[in-house]
Amino acid sequence: EVQLVESGGGLVQPGGSLRLSCAASGFIFSSNPMSWVRQAPGKGLEWVSVIESNGGTSYTDSVKGRFTISRDNTKNTLYLQMNSLKPEDTAVYYCVKSRNLYGIRGQGTQVTVSS
Secondary structure, eight states: OOEEEEEOOEEEOTTOOEEEEEEEESSOGGGSOEEEEEEOTTSOEEEEEEEOTTSOEEEOGGGTTTEEEEEETTTTEEEEEEOSOOGGGOEEEEEEESSSSOSEEOOOEEEEEOO
């Protein structure tokens, strides 16, 4: 059974940083592309970033230069380092076993950016 468990969210001031983690199990993590997606209050799911099995990465324009996706295949864990956070980054963040929005995802972790 595929399981994805996100952690690391919280309340942070604008300009601050957070690192999200996603612990994966039930599949061959190293062989799969993995994504982060988010859902802001009252809005639909938004794709944020992907990391391929070969380590290649891609980001949505609004987070380029601020967010970094990475993976540790020895720990079956996906990460999202978020710097220079803005209020518009406030959302529930999910990791997804997919290159896009459509795949198995975890329960999410709340990120709130507010002063």
